[in-house]
Amino acid sequence: MMIFLIFIFGLAIGSFLNVLIVRLPQPEISKYRNIVGGHSRCPKCRKRIFWFENIPVLSFFILKGRCRNCGSKISWQYPLVELLTGFLFLVSFLMYGNSLVYLIYVLFLVGLLTAIAFIDLNNLLIPDSLILVGFIVSFVFIFFASHFSPTISNFYGLLFFGGILLFLFLMTKGRGIGLGDVKMAGWLGFAFGLENSISLFYLTFFIGFIVAIILLVSKKAGLKSKVPLGSIMALASVLFLLSGFNLLDFINSELILRLWLD
Numbered sequence: 001m002m003i004f005l006i007f008i009f010g011l012a013i014g015s016f017l018n019v020l021i022v023r024l025p026q027p028e029i030s031k032y033r034n035i036v037g038g039h040s041r042c043p044k045c046r047k048r049i050f051w052f053e054n055i056p057v058l059s060f061f062i063l064k065g066r067c068r069n070c071g072s073k074i075s076w077q078y079p080l081v082e083l084l085t086g087f088l089f090l091v092s093f094l095m096y097g098n099s100l101v102y103l104i105y106v107l108f109l110v111g112l113l114t115a116i117a118f119i120d121l122n123n124l125l126i127p128d129s130l131i132l133v134g135f136i137v138s139f140v141f142i143f144f145a146s147h148f149s150p151t152i153s154n155f156y157g158l159l160f161f162g163g164i165l166l167f168l169f170l171m172t173k174g175r176g177i178g179l180g181d182v183k184m185a186g187w188l189g190f191a192f193g194l195e196n197s198i199s200l201f202y203l204t205f206f207i208g209f210i211v212a213i214i215l216l217v218s219k220k221a222g223l224k225s226k227v228p229l230g231s232i233m234a235l236a237s238v239l240f241l242l243s244g245f246n247l248l249d250f251i252n253s254e255l256i257l258r259l260w261l262d
C-alpha cells in the first residue's frame with residue numbers, strides 16, 4: 001500500500017517537475033510572474049488546461065496525446081517525466097524507506113536532478129536557481145539532520161568536483177562545458193562528500209564516454225557538438241544514490257581505469 005502511495009506521490013511530483021522543466025528556461029515568464037503560479041496552457045493555442053486534463057499520465061492517454069481544443073500534439077516528455085519520477089520515488093523508498101529524514105532528502109535530490117536533467121537535455125542550460133536550492137537544502141540536511149557526519153569532506157568534495165570541471169571549463173574556453181556544469185559539479189561534490197564525488201566523477205565520465213561513442217557512431221553528433229553534461233551528471237548521481245552508493249562495486253573498476261588511462 002505504501003509503495004503504491006509513494007508511486008502516486010512520485011507521479012504528482014513529476015507533474016510539478018514538468019512545469020519547472022517547461023517554464024524555468026523561459027526568463028520572460030519567470031520575470032513577470034510566479035513560476036508555478038497561473039494556469040497551465042496549451043503551448044500552441046494558449047487554451048487553459050483544466051485539472052481533469054492534467055492528471056499525471058492518465059490524461060495524456062485519455063486525450064491520446066493531443067490538445068482537446070486545437071488537436072496539437074502533447075510532448076511525450078510529460079508522461080515520461082511523470083512515470084520516471086514515480087519509478088525513481090519507488091526505488092528511493094525501497095532503498096531509504098527506513099529513515100524518514102533521509103528518504104525526504106533523497107526524494108528531494110532525485111526530483112531536483114530529474115528537473116535539471118531534462119532542462120539541460122532540452123536547452124543545454126542549467127538554471128542557477130535550481131543549483132542554489134540544491135545547495136541550500138544539502139547544506140541544511142548535512143548540518144542539521146545528518147546521517148553523513150558533517151565533516152570537511154563536503155567542502156573538499158566541492159573543491160574536487162567543482163575544481164575539475166572549472167579546470168575543464170577554462171581548458172576548453174567554455175566551448176565544451178558551461179559554467180552551469182561547473183556550479184552543478186560544485187553542488188554535487190558538496191552534497192556527496194569527497195570520497196563519493198571521486199566515484200561520481202568516474203561514473204559521470206564513464207557514462208559520458210559511452211554516450212559520446214554512441215552519438216559519434218550514430219553520427220548524431222560531431223566532435224564539436226555540445227554535450228548535456230548536466231544531464232549526464234544527474235543520471236550518474238541518481239544511479240549512484242539509488243544503488244546505495246555502491247554502484248561502482250558492480251562495475252569492474254579496472255575497466256574504468258583502463259578506459260580512463262588509455
Ligand SMILES: [Zn+2]
Nearest residue numbers: 042045067070
Ligand atoms: Zn491547444
